[in-house]
Amino acid sequence: MTTLDRRALLLGGGALMLLAACAQPPAPDGATPRYDARAFYETEQVFGASFSPDETRVLMTSDRSGVMNVYAQPVEGGAPEALTSSTTESHLSVAYFPADDRVLLTADEGGNELNHLFVRDPDGTLTDITPGENLKAGFSGFRDDGSAFFVTSNERDPQAFDLYEYDAGSLERRLVFENPGGYQPGPVSGDGRWLAVSRSRNNADSDVYVVDLDDSAAEPRHVTPHEGDASHVPMTFLPGSASLAYLTNAHGEFNEAWIWDPATDAREPLVQADWDVMFVGWSDHGTYRVTGVNADASTKITILDTRSREAVTLPELPGGDLSGVSFSASETKLAFYLSSDTAPANLHVWDLEGDEAVRLTDTLNPQIAEEHLVTAEVVRYPSYDGLEIPSILYRPRDATPDHPAPALVWVHGGPGGQSRKGYRAQIQHLVNHGYAVLAVNNRGSSGYGKTFYHLDDQRHGDVDLKDCVEARDYLESLDWVDGSRIGIIGGSYGGYMVGAALAFEPEVFDVGVNIFGVMNWVRTLSQIPPWWGAARDSLYAELGNPETDLDRLTAISPLFHAENIVRPLFVVQGANDPRVLQIESDEIVEAVRTNGVPVEYVIFPDEGHGFRKRENRITSANRIVAFLDTHLRGE
Numbered sequence: 288m289t290t291l292d293r294r295a296l297l298l299g300g301g302a303l304m305l306l307a308a309c310a311q312p313p314a315p316d317g318a319t320p321r322y323d324a325r326a327f328y329e330t331e332q333v334f335g336a337s338f339s340p341d342e343t344r345v346l347m348t349s350d351r352s353g354v355m356n357v358y359a360q361p362v363e364g365g366a367p368e369a370l371t372s373s374t375t376e377s378h379l380s381v382a383y384f385p386a387d388d389r390v391l392l393t394a395d396e397g398g399n400e401l402n403h404l405f406v407r408d409p410d411g412t413l414t415d416i417t418p419g420e421n422l423k424a425g426f427s428g429f430r431d432d433g434s435a436f437f438v439t440s441n442e443r444d445p446q447a448f449d450l451y452e453y454d455a456g457s458l459e460r461r462l463v464f465e466n467p468g469g470y471q472p473g474p475v476s477g478d479g480r481w482l483a484v485s486r487s488r489n490n491a492d493s494d495v496y497v498v499d500l501d502d503s504a505a506e507p508r509h510v511t512p513h514e515g516d517a518s519h520v521p522m523t524f525l526p527g528s529a530s531l532a533y534l535t536n537a538h539g540e541f542n543e544a545w546i547w548d549p550a551t552d553a554r555e556p557l558v559q560a561d562w563d564v565m566f567v568g569w570s571d572h573g574t575y576r577v578t579g580v581n582a583d584a585s586t587k588i589t590i591l592d593t594r595s596r597e598a599v600t601l602p603e604l605p606g607g608d609l610s611g612v613s614f615s616a617s618e619t620k621l622a623f624y625l626s627s628d629t630a631p632a633n634l635h636v637w638d639l640e641g642d643e644a645v646r647l648t649d650t651l652n653p654q655i656a657e658e659h660l661v662t663a664e665v666v667r668y669p670s671y672d673g674l675e676i677p678s679i680l681y682r683p684r685d686a687t688p689d690h691p692a693p694a695l696v697w698v699h700g701g702p703g704g705q706s707r708k709g710y711r712a713q714i715q716h717l718v719n720h721g722y723a724v725l726a727v728n729n730r731g732s733s734g735y736g737k738t739f740y741h742l743d744d745q746r747h748g749d750v751d752l753k754d755c756v757e758a759r760d761y762l763e764s765l766d767w768v769d770g771s772r773i774g775i776i777g778g779s780y781g782g783y784m785v786g787a788a789l790a791f792e793p794e795v796f797d798v799g800v801n802i803f804g805v806m807n808w809v810r811t812l813s814q815i816p817p818w819w820g821a822a823r824d825s826l827y828a829e830l831g832n833p834e835t836d837l838d839r840l841t842a843i844s845p846l847f848h849a850e851n852i853v854r855p856l857f858v859v860q861g862a863n864d865p866r867v868l869q870i871e872s873d874e875i876v877e878a879v880r881t882n883g884v885p886v887e888y889v890i891f892p893d894e895g896h897g898f899r900k901r902e903n904r905i906t907s908a909n910r911i912v913a914f915l916d917t918h919l920r921g922e
Contacts, residue, residue, distance in 0.1 A: 291428050319659050319684040322719055327712040328901050330631050332716055335380040336613040336622035339388065344368075345622050346390060346645070347634060348380045353901040355379055356386045357392050357407070360647050362620065362636045370407055377899045378405075381426045384455060385433030385452045385616070391426060397863040400816070400893020404438055406458065416458055419553040421445065423818045427505050429455070431477035431527070431571075446820025448472050450482060450500075451491075457865055461522065463500045468498070470507070471821045473521035474531075481529050481549075483510075483521035487821065489828035490703075491516040491741055497549065500618035500722040510547045513537050518737070522566060526573035532557060534564060544578070554822035560822075563606040563734055570614035574629050575599065577612045584679060584707040588612060590621075602637060602644045605630070608709060615622075629660035632712040659684070661718050663708055663726075668761035670730070671753045674742075677735060678758070679706050679726040681718045682767065693919050694723035696758045696796070698784040699776030701749065702829060706735040713908055721920070723768050724804035725761070729754035729784075748787045748843030749807075755784055757794050774919050776911075778802035781869060784873060786845030789852045798918045800911055803867045803896060806875040809833050816865045846871075855885040857919040859907050861894030887914055 292311040332355075337346040344359040350368070351358075355377035358367035366634035370390060371378040381391035381404070389405040403417045404424050417424035419442050427450065428436035435455050439448040443465070450472050455620045463482075464472065470484040474496075485505065492515075494506035510531060511519040517537035522544065529549045544567040545556040547873050558578050563585065565579040576591040590599040607627030611634075614621055614874050619639055626632040631651055637644035651657060661684060667675040678715040686692035694719065699706045706726035714724050729751045731743030732831065743751045744836055755775065763770035775788050775796040782804015789799045805811045812833045817822055831840050856879050860872040869890065876888045891903045891909055898904050916922045 302721070303339035311520060315669045319719065321721075322655055322658075322659075322716070324716050324905045324912070326652050326654045327684050327716045328905045328908065329710060330655070331646050331648065331651055333632060333634055334611060334624065336611045336624070336634065337380065337382040338362075338557060338613070338615040338620065338622065339383050340386055340616070342615045342617060342620055342828060345634065345636060346370075346380045346383050348378075349648075350899075350901055353588055355899055356402055357390065360634060362647070363646070364645060365646055370411075371413070375893070377458070381451055385429055391436075393424075393426070395895070398817075398861055398897070399863045400865050400895060414458075416453065416460075417442075427472065427475050430479045434438075435479060437475045437479075437917070438763075441818050444468070445817035448818070450810070452473070452479065452500075465503075469821055474523045475500075476529055477526060478529075481524065481531075483533075485519065485521055487825045488802050490744065490825040491518065491828070492738070493518050493520065493825075494642045495519045495521045495531070495547075496530060497529075498723060506516055508549070511535065511537075523568055526571060527629070531729055532567050534567075534755075536737045540738060546719050557778075569593075570618045571616050572618055574618050575614060579610075581705075581707075582736065584677065584705065584728070585688070585709075586707075588623075599639075602642055606636075606642065612822040626710050628662045628708055628710060629715075631712075643674060659719065660715050664727075665708070666761075668757065670757045674754075676730070676754050676757070677728045677732075678761075679708060679728075681714060681724040681726075683721050683722065683723060686723060686767040688766040689897060691767050692721050692723045693772035693774075693915070694725065694762045694768045695724040695800075695915075696755055696762070696773065696775045697724050698729070698775065698781035699726065699732065700777075700781050701733075702731055702743065702751075702780045703733050705732050705779065707734075712904075716908050717912065717915075720916075722747045722915060723765075723835065724760065725758055725768070727755060727758045742813065744829055745836070745839070747783075747830060748791060749833065751789050752784065755788060759795055772919050772921070774798035774800065775798035776802070776913065777804065779804060782867070783808075785856075789841065789856065790845040791847040793849070793851045793853050796854060797913065798855045798857070800914070801859075801872070801875070801906075803860050803872065805844075805867050807843060808840040808843045809837060811871065812840065814868065848873055850882065852879045852882060852884060855914070857887045857911060858916045859889045860891070861896060861898065862890055862892045865897040866896045886916060 288547050332350045336349040349358050356765050357370040357380045370631050376394050378394050388409045392405050393402045395402045401423050403415050406414045422442040424440040427565045429436045435452050438451045441448050447468045448467040451460045452463045474482040475482050481754045484496050487493040495510040498507045499505045520534045531547045534541050540640040542563040542625045544564045547554050560580045563581045565581050567578050569576050578589045586608040607625050609623050613626040621637045624632040634647045635644040661681050663681050666678050666680045670676050683692045691903045734872050760770045775785050777785050782801040785799040785801040786806050788796050858872045862869050880885050
């Protein structure tokens with residue numbers, strides 16, 4: 288830290304939450320009840336859907352204890368069994384072993400993103416199978432026969448992920464692919480012979496190769512030769528085959544799924560849509576194919592019966608998006624999550640011979656009535672040059688022309704992320720407290736075609752910021768929005784946009800909420816985490832090279848223009864963040880305070896890039912609302 292007082296920054300969560308809860312104003316008669324952040328964050332988060340070998344349980348991750356842990360959820364219903372009980376580090380489920388009740392899971396330390404893989408034995412013993420310091424490991428799948436599994440690790444070279452094969456019984460391992468650098472390992476074929484890897488030339492151009500793991504002397508085989516810029520990403524090998532499914536935008540604006548046949552070197556389209564194909568996968572024996580499409584910020588799932596070539600008709604379900612679709616090994620059961628704007632994800636299991644899916648979780652806090660939450664609307668507004676900016680609009684239930692609501696422009700992370708439909712506790716909390724939210728997908732966002740995605744390349748802090756400025760004009764045009772009280776909020780890249788807005792357009796927004804945002808691009812791009820080595824050129828193409836673009840990166844970094852900031856600023860940061868270092872927030876806070884501008888700063892010593900611990904999320908959310916109530920609403 289710089290000269291800032293650590294004791295003032297490392298704020299105690301319990302006292303803050305008690306203060307915020309006690310200070311919560313009651314809702315006026317007839318108005319929508321207001322809920323404290325604790326009510327929203329005691330809504331359970333669940334994900335992961337690996338079936339146990341006997342198909343009686345589903346492995347999932349849940350934060351029901353306040354910290355992410357691994358659970359076994361019976362498919363017949365009932366309470367899940369806790370398989371881990373961490374009170375500090377988040378434990379995330381990976382998969383059951385195919386032939387026994389051992390479990391693979393992953394964890395880092397305090398959000399530092401240096402994940403290790405662990406095996407949990409049925410007696411509860413946890414074994415780190417990727418020991419060592421300063422390494423990052425990931426799971427790459429089991430062989431079809433369950434005899435072995437594959438793990439990536441950068442222990443040999445921090446900038447290159449090698450591939451190891453582990454014996455499923457003894458857990459002994461052998462190196463099967465030594466990465467010469469520049470490759471990002473992807474899926475492994477079910478017989479363990481082929482590895483698909485990707486290689487990026489820049490943020491618009493990448494290729495897929497296939498490595499023969501049985502012949503270490505063989506050169507990787509080029510799957511996607513092409514001219515010009517085009518993105519190619521490996522997805523999965525087809526069951527029982529060396530054929531590879533991959534995504535590409537080489538043939539139009541949007542990602543399509545294609546198949547490559549190694550025997551003939553032929554390529555053919557598999558799934559094409561009017562939006563990006565997000566993923567494609569198969570059940571173990573290839574009987575069913577699952578496809579996800581990013582349709583205007585919602586996920587549309589299609590399940591195809593490959594025998595009849597007809598879509599599978601799912602049982603009747605509430606409205607919302609499906610995710611995490613997973614078949615059991617016998618292909619007789621289907622696990623999936625269902626969520627909507629007003630309902631967080633819930634795990635379901637469907638016996639394909641039955642008429643109904645069983646909902647196994649009930650994640651929305653019973654203290655919250657779903658009818659008090661808000662369904663978002665997909666809207667578009669014209670930017671400064673006429674380009675339409677797709678956005679997600681949340682209107683507080685009590686906002687009317689007679690009682691207009693203050694508003695926030697919400698900017699997603701990235702660059703290149705996307706604000707999407709679906710339940711978000713933080714946004715629902717803000718809207719419940721009377722703040723309209725417009726989650727903008729400024730130019731450079733994903734999901735709207737490759738042309739839109741690249742419109743902000745090396746123009747950050749300029750055209751993307753102008754889109755956000757125009758978002759204020761759009762909000763002012765709504766008669767139920769208080770056009771005199773509009774702020775900007777965002778995390779990571781979105782946090783950068785907050786800093787850019789306050790520094791480069793200092794009179795536009797009335798407040799800013801910066802959640803671990805980049806304030807100095809020169810430093811951030813010079814200190815990219817080593818495990819991003821294969822993607823460094825893509826980041827430089829997107830944002831600029833600190834060695835050759837120093838002047839421009841300095842010009843777009845809010846820290847170097849902090850003297851312009853005159854609006855109240857809230858900053859929140861994880862001390863272990865490896866992407867946006869704490870010094871980014873330390874320095875902008877100190878610089879803005881010298882302007883005599885109100886600044887609030889919260890640091891979580893046990894978090895990284897994104898907050899996983901419930902108490903920290905509650906503290907952050909309550910502090911943000913209290914800040915907005917003071918500096919935006921004017922209470």
